[in-house]
Amino acid sequence: MTLPASVTVRIPAKVNAQLAVGGLRPDGFHDLANVFLAVGLYDEVTVTPADDLRITASGPDAAEIPLDGTNLAARAAVALAARHGIEPAVHLHIAKDIPVAGGMAGGSADGAGALLACDALWGLHTPQAELLDICAELGSDVPFNLIGGAALGRGRGELLTPLDVRGPFHWVFAVADGGLSTPAVYRECDRLREASGTGATTADIADPEPAPALLEALASGDPAALAAALSNDLQPAALSLRPALADTLRAGTGAGALAALVSGSGPTCAFLAATPEEAEKIAEAVLASGTCRTTRVTTSPAPGATILPA
Numbered sequence: 001m002t003l004p005a006s007v008t009v010r011i012p013a014k015v016n017a018q019l020a021v022g023g024l025r026p027d028g029f030h031d032l033a034n035v036f037l038a039v040g041l042y043d044e045v046t047v048t049p050a051d052d053l054r055i056t057a058s059g060p061d062a063a064e065i066p067l068d069g070t071n072l073a074a075r076a077a078v079a080l081a082a083r084h085g086i087e088p089a090v091h092l093h094i095a096k097d098i099p100v101a102g103g104m105a106g107g108s109a110d111g112a113g114a115l116l117a118c119d120a121l122w123g124l125h126t127p128q129a130e131l132l133d134i135c136a137e138l139g140s141d142v143p144f145n146l147i148g149g150a151a152l153g154r155g156r157g158e159l160l161t162p163l164d165v166r167g168p169f170h171w172v173f174a175v176a177d178g179g180l181s182t183p184a185v186y187r188e189c190d191r192l193r194e195a196s197g198t199g200a201t202t203a204d205i206a207d208p209e210p211a212p213a214l215l216e217a218l219a220s221g222d223p224a225a226l227a228a229a230l231s232n233d234l235q236p237a238a239l240s241l242r243p244a245l246a247d248t249l250r251a252g253t254g255a256g257a258l259a260a261l262v263s264g265s266g267p268t269c270a271f272l273a274a275t276p277e278e279a280e281k282i283a284e285a286v287l288a289s290g291t292c293r294t295t296r297v298t299t300s301p302a303p304g305a306t307i308l309p310a
């Protein structure tokens with residue numbers, strides 16, 4: 001069997017079309033109804049045999065990601081190698097295009113990408129179900145980056161059911177200066193719930209459920225229906241930690257977005273547009289408003305982790 005000299009995998013970012021957050025569990029996670037939608041912003045992970053584990057990154061925001069054993073791509077390579085009793089002797093290169101710490105699952109994408117790339121480089125043929133188990137150990141969002149498309153994530157987000165989705169839906173993303181810490185946003189969500197008197201644990205909060213109207217909108221491909229059904233329970237917490245995001249959301253709505261919401265834990269803001277032309281117009285207006293660092297225009301759904309031709 002000849003093994004490839006190197007493997008490159010392309011992995012999409014995500015937006016949460018619905019993020020329904022249940023109570024805080026004893027293990028520190030929250031039960032979710034997390035409707036993931038993969039969007040066409042991608043990182044690429046390239047793996048090449050090396051003497052030992054080494055990691056490099058390129059792209060405008062490459063300096064913001066750790067290049068040690070804490071990088072999710074490195075953790076993925078180590079986890080896969082350990083499972084097969086081999087050494088993770090590999091050079092991982094991340095070409096970073098997904099906003100860092102932006103609520104778009106960029107780190108998770110690199111974890112899923114490194115896993116698939118190492119599996120191919122090492123000729124392991126690990127079954128998909130086992131790859132998904134390793135993904136879930138790496139992080140709650142990582143399994144979705146592997147499969148892409150649209151999916152409902154239950155549990156802490158790692159238990160996936162693929163969803164019917166048509167498209168393309170047209171999106172604008174407003175990338176903020178600086179990220180938000182995901183655990184800090186969940187903590188702020190709990191704090192706001194406690195402060196409002198509802199309590200924050202699984203005993204106080206109803207089990208989160210996907211909204212039927214949202215699932216119908218995804219399957220229909222109708223952007224107006226999708227706009228009416230988008231929701232994010234972490235948005236009040238992200239706005240509480242970063243009040244200026246309200247200005248970004250307003251800029252998009254003012255420019256004609258069908259809907260404006262924070263992507264996951266933020267601070268990236270997502271705007272749904274009726275057409276590609278509207279998306280370009282919204283992106284220009286949001287950038288001109290001075291309320292974000294940059295804007296990106298793209299579509300959904302997008303495919304999951306994909307090995308690129310050599």
Ligand SMILES: C[C@@](CO)(OP(=O)(O)O)[C@H](O)COP(=O)(O)OP(=O)(O)OC[C@H]1O[C@@H](n2ccc(N)nc2=O)[C@H](O)[C@@H]1O
Nearest residue numbers: 028029030103104105139140141156182183186264265266
């Ligand atoms: C909020 C979401 C929405 O998709 O993503 P981002 O918007 O940050 O990308 C996810 O729930 C983030 O998933 P991920 O970034 O993989 O989180 P993990 O590494 O599993 O967990 C990091 C921390 O987030 C909190 N966490 C995460 C998932 C969950 N269901 N409940 C939680 O409370 C916990 O404090 C946990 O220690």
Ligand SMILES: Nc1ncnc2c1ncn2[C@@H]1O[C@H](COP(=O)(O)OP(=O)(O)O)[C@@H](O)[C@H]1O
Nearest residue numbers: 065071072100101102103104105106107108110
């Ligand atoms: N490959 C990676 N790319 C980006 N961030 C990473 C990576 N590996 C680990 N991290 C860490 O994960 C944190 C969250 O990053 P990211 O996944 O981009 O954001 P989010 O969880 O908001 O979607 C970063 O601040 C960084 O310290």
